[in-house]
Amino acid sequence: MSDTGPVLSVRDLTVSLPHRMGRVHAVREISFDVGRGETVCIVGESGCGKSMSAMAILNLLPRGAVRNAARLSFLGEDLLSAKEKRLREIRGDRIGVIFQEPLTALNPSLTIGEQLMEVYRRHRPSRQGQARERAVEMLGQVGIPSPEERMTQYPHHLSGGLRQRAVIAMALMCEPAMIIADEPTTALDVTIQAQILRLLIDLKNRFGLSLLLITHDLAVASRVADRIVVMYGGQVVEDATTQAFFNRPMHPYARGLLGCLPSLDPETKGKPLQVIPGTVPSLIGDLTGCTFRERCTQAGPECDEGIIPLRSLDGHRVRCVRAFGEALSR
Amino acid sequence: MSATESGAVAPVRSDLAHGLRRWFSNSGVTVGGGLLILIVLCALVGPLLVPHEAFDQSLIKRLRPPAWSGGLPEHPLGTDHLGRDYLARLLWGGRISLMIGLSTVIIASVIGTTMGILAGFYGGRVDFAVRFLIMVRLALPAVLIALAIAFIAGPSLQLLVIVLGLLLWDRFAVVARATTLQLRNREFVVAARAVGCSDFSIIMRDILPNISNQIIVIATVEFANAVLIAAALSFLGLGVQPPLPDWGLMIAEGKQYILFSPYLITLPGIAMMLLVLAVNLLGDGIRDVTDPEAKGR
Amino acid sequence: MARYVVRQLMLSLAVMVAVSIVGFVLLRASGDLALRIAGPEALADDVERIRVAYGLDKSLILQYLDWAWRVLHGDLGRSLFFPEEVSTLIAQRLPITLGLGALGLGAAILIGLPLGTLSALWPNGILDRAVLAVAVLGQAMPPFWLGLLLIIFFGLTLNILPVSGAESWRHLVLPTLVLAIATMPTILRLTRSGMIDALRADYIRTAKAKGLNPFTVVVKHALRNALIPIVAIAAVQMGALVGGSVVLETVFGIQGLGYLSWESINRADFPVVQANVLVLGVIYCILTFVSDLLHAFLDPRLREQ
Numbered sequence: 001m002s003d004t005g006p007v008l009s010v011r012d013l014t015v016s017l018p019h020r021m022g023r024v025h026a027v028r029e030i031s032f033d034v035g036r037g038e039t040v041c042i043v044g045e046s047g048c049g050k051s052m053s054a055m056a057i058l059n060l061l062p063r064g065a066v067r068n069a070a071r072l073s074f075l076g077e078d079l080l081s082a083k084e085k086r087l088r089e090i091r092g093d094r095i096g097v098i099f100q101e102p103l104t105a106l107n108p109s110l111t112i113g114e115q116l117m118e119v120y121r122r123h124r125p126s127r128q129g130q131a132r133e134r135a136v137e138m139l140g141q142v143g144i145p146s147p148e149e150r151m152t153q154y155p156h157h158l159s160g161g162l163r164q165r166a167v168i169a170m171a172l173m174c175e176p177a178m179i180i181a182d183e184p185t186t187a188l189d190v191t192i193q194a195q196i197l198r199l200l201i202d203l204k205n206r207f208g209l210s211l212l213l214i215t216h217d218l219a220v221a222s223r224v225a226d227r228i229v230v231m232y233g234g235q236v237v238e239d240a241t242t243q244a245f246f247n248r249p250m251h252p253y254a255r256g257l258l259g260c261l262p263s264l265d266p267e268t269k270g271k272p273l274q275v276i277p278g279t280v281p282s283l284i285g286d287l288t289g290c291t292f293r294e295r296c297t298q299a300g301p302e303c304d305e306g307i308i309p310l311r312s313l314d315g316h317r318v319r320c321v322r323a324f325g326e327a328l329s330r
Numbered sequence: 331m332s333a334t335e336s337g338a339v340a341p342v343r344s345d346l347a348h349g350l351r352r353w354f355s356n357s358g359v360t361v362g363g364g365l366l367i368l369i370v371l372c373a374l375v376g377p378l379l380v381p382h383e384a385f386d387q388s389l390i391k392r393l394r395p396p397a398w399s400g401g402l403p404e405h406p407l408g409t410d411h412l413g414r415d416y417l418a419r420l421l422w423g424g425r426i427s428l429m430i431g432l433s434t435v436i437i438a439s440v441i442g443t444t445m446g447i448l449a450g451f452y453g454g455r456v457d458f459a460v461r462f463l464i465m466v467r468l469a470l471p472a473v474l475i476a477l478a479i480a481f482i483a484g485p486s487l488q489l490l491v492i493v494l495g496l497l498l499w500d501r502f503a504v505v506a507r508a509t510t511l512q513l514r515n516r517e518f519v520v521a522a523r524a525v526g527c528s529d530f531s532i533i534m535r536d537i538l539p540n541i542s543n544q545i546i547v548i549a550t551v552e553f554a555n556a557v558l559i560a561a562a563l564s565f566l567g568l569g570v571q572p573p574l575p576d577w578g579l580m581i582a583e584g585k586q587y588i589l590f591s592p593y594l595i596t597l598p599g600i601a602m603m604l605l606v607l608a609v610n611l612l613g614d615g616i617r618d619v620t621d622p623e624a625k626g627r
Numbered sequence: 628m629a630r631y632v633v634r635q636l637m638l639s640l641a642v643m644v645a646v647s648i649v650g651f652v653l654l655r656a657s658g659d660l661a662l663r664i665a666g667p668e669a670l671a672d673d674v675e676r677i678r679v680a681y682g683l684d685k686s687l688i689l690q691y692l693d694w695a696w697r698v699l700h701g702d703l704g705r706s707l708f709f710p711e712e713v714s715t716l717i718a719q720r721l722p723i724t725l726g727l728g729a730l731g732l733g734a735a736i737l738i739g740l741p742l743g744t745l746s747a748l749w750p751n752g753i754l755d756r757a758v759l760a761v762a763v764l765g766q767a768m769p770p771f772w773l774g775l776l777l778i779i780f781f782g783l784t785l786n787i788l789p790v791s792g793a794e795s796w797r798h799l800v801l802p803t804l805v806l807a808i809a810t811m812p813t814i815l816r817l818t819r820s821g822m823i824d825a826l827r828a829d830y831i832r833t834a835k836a837k838g839l840n841p842f843t844v845v846v847k848h849a850l851r852n853a854l855i856p857i858v859a860i861a862a863v864q865m866g867a868l869v870g871g872s873v874v875l876e877t878v879f880g881i882q883g884l885g886y887l888s889w890e891s892i893n894r895a896d897f898p899v900v901q902a903n904v905l906v907l908g909v910i911y912c913i914l915t916f917v918s919d920l921l922h923a924f925l926d927p928r929l930r931e932q
Binding site for chain 1: 828829830832833834835836837838839840847848851852855894925926927928
């Protein structure tokens with residue numbers, strides 16, 4: 001593995017699911033990279049395929065789902081052709097996962113300590129004896145008070161915020177190179193959300209982690225991401241550095257999303273929030289034209305035909321026929 | 331049951347077609363229901379078509395095996411120890427089993443559902459009393475009590491049905507109570523109460539129609555249960571009495587000839603198994619269709 | 628927790644009292660006891676003397692209290708047929724019935740738990756359908772008939788197993804098999820539905836994301852949670868097996884509590900019947916109580932309530 005290459009590299013990843021009306025194309029040929037120590041946010045509405053993309057990386061897809069890709073490599077290792085056994089070695093060890101619902105993500109009938117220690121015992125069999133020590137240490141690291149006591153408690157003893165901290169500690173047990181966090185703050189209270197987000201940023205910096213964060217919340221993404229990947233209808237529609245994205249979002253959908261964001265900007269403050277009309281498109285069957293055209297205010301006849309390519313300018317990628325024309329005209 | 335009709339929501343036409351398709355695409359409903367209809371038809375019409383009477387004895391034609399193992403062609407399923415045609419008796423026995431299942435379920439469901447609804451609707455002391463009665467009923471060894479009562483009062487078909495009806499109400503009560511509890515605070519019940527409907531009319535118009543699906547499912551379970559327990563009691567000699575051709579009793583009568591005429595035991599058992607199977611499949615099917623959440627349980 | 632236990636105990640006690648009343652009523656309904664004890668040739672004077680001696684001239688409530696008082700002191704009365712005291716009879720017969728019930732339940736769990744789990748791993752698959760079909764068939768078979776079929780096949784046709792009695796382990800094979808087949812469907816269905824729910828849970832996805840091997844995921848994480856209601860049901864099933872022992876013990880000629888009840892009913896020996904009703908009721912209460920405790924013990928969320 002090279003020190004300079006991305007930690008995770010995804011090219012043309014597709015995921016499809018069986019459905020009685022035909023195959024559902026949940027993810028269509030998405031590509032992105034996560035660099036060392038970088039935070040990449042995949043942003044989109046629910047049902048846009050962002051969670052599926054994340055779960056496809058570790059092949060944690062629901063039964064019947066099929067994934068494919070031109071490349072899916074983690075630290076130079078091909079995850080696509082990797083055997084299930086090898087994937088299990090990577091899961092929880094090199095890549096930690098944090099899920100949305102801290103309420104249900106923990107096993108109700110096992111103690112917090114057991115659930116932390118079992119990851120360590122699984123992946124560090126030679127250091128079995130240190131599992132306990134390590135678990136207590138990690139609980140402390142994620143800011144859980146009196147970690148010794150928490151070890152013997154069950155998930156229902158902990159508040160939602162503490163539970164999510166425990167889940168984060170669990171993901172960090174084996175010092176992974178990357179964390180995949182699927183909506184880690186969505187189920188929490190707003191104040192707790194901010195705390196957990198701060199904790200994630202903090203831990204990322206402390207341990208030099210790469211972070212792949214899945215969220216529907218651009219406000220969250222704006223605070224933590226180095227790079228933002230916007231998904232719509234199973235496709236990547238825009239991919240840019242956070243700065244470039246917020247400076248000049250190009251895809252009409254991304255702009256719509258930004259318009260939905262409550263702003264502190266004095267110019268727009270006080271104006272009503274915008275709503276993008278329409279709903280998420282059906283993911284069944286083949287694709288022609290732009291997936292967003294039915295909800296797009298600027299759609300024209302050229303948006304109906306062929307496959308709209310993802311075009312790139314200075315590392316800013318956009319899937320819109322008008323994107324760079326507009327950019328050039330500015 | 332005018333209450334059921336007035337309280338049920340009238341389905342829209344397309345919903346009806348959709349609903350019918352849902353019912354008929356369920357294998358439990360089609361297979362179980364079909365088998366049950368077949369059994370009912372056999373039991374009702376069969377005895378009229380068979381040339382022999384279920385009660386006609388013939389000592390010269392005792393214990394003839396079924397036709398396929400060397401018996402007489404005019405007795406396709408052979409004859410019993412008194413030379414009575416086994417096919418005729420099996421068909422007749424179907425009537426008895428159906429009658430036992432149906433009557434027991436009617437008695438038990440009325441008792442159990444009433445208790446359950448009252449407990450769920452009024453709560454408090456009524457609920458406590460009903461729960462206590464359910465616990466007592468479950469703690470009583472049903473078969474033993476039924477045997478003792480049958481011995482004391484003298485066994486008969488009528489007594490059997492009454493005793494079973496008085497013993498098998500517990501599941502109806504448990505389910506009716508639980509579902510009524512869920513319904514009690516639903517909008518339409520609260521609304522009915524707010525406009526001053528009497529408790530009785532709320533129970534009849536809002537509660538009963540909405541728990542009927544679950545009650546029907548329990549009815550199938552208890553139907554099967556009643557048939558099995560009744561057969562066991564008849565087998566022990568304290569249920570249906572000879573010369574009635576009850577399946578359980580036929581098995582008991584065949585027991586002496588177990589060595590050389592095992593068909594006397596296997597045939598009534600198979601008949602009983604088919605009936606119970608049909609009812610259970612139908613019940614599972616009804617539950618799957620009316621409560622898709624619980625599918626496969 | 629302590630309060631809960633005390634409340635359940637009180638309730639169980641009340642249930643036992645109610646069951647004992649039913650047993651008592653059965654005994655009284657069975658005929659004039661003084662006449663039965665005195666025998667058919669006794670003179671009217673003797674009958675009256677016995678009536679007074681046994682306290683049968685008192686009011687029914689006093690008689691019940693008398694009986695209950697003696698029961699509390701371990702005296703379950705005298706049989707009209709056997710020379711032994713009823714308590715001795717039950718002490719001899721009960722272990723056989725309980726043992727057979729435990730064997731049957733054990734076998735049912737041994738078969739039902741793995742099959743139910745496998746079913747749940749591939750719901751609606753071939754294995755699942757086959758297993759469910761077996762369960763449906765098992766539920767539809769009358770146990771006494773199944774017992775007779777097994778007797779015909781293993782005892783008479785193949786002649787490899789004894790068909791009556793309980794002298795050796797070989798005698799117990801067939802009755803255990805019948806009990807197992809009768810109970811297995813319940814255990815299997817519960818396991819299956821519990822496992823399907825558990826395997827869908829988010830914590831299973833978490834466990835997979837931790838890189839645990841499939842066996843650990845299924846057994847440690849899913850089965851552990853699915854097992855909780857099954858353990859509770861198992862205790863209740865044991866009660867049902869013991870309560871239903873009358874029929875099976877008669878078929879296989881096993882001298883357990885069920886057979887004793889059956890003989891006693893046919894001999895109109897109702898003091899024994901009354902005691903058996905009480906004992907079976909008490910066993911049921913104990914088992915449900917144990918089941919509640921087990922449930923609370925296994926489910927950490929219930930433990931503290």
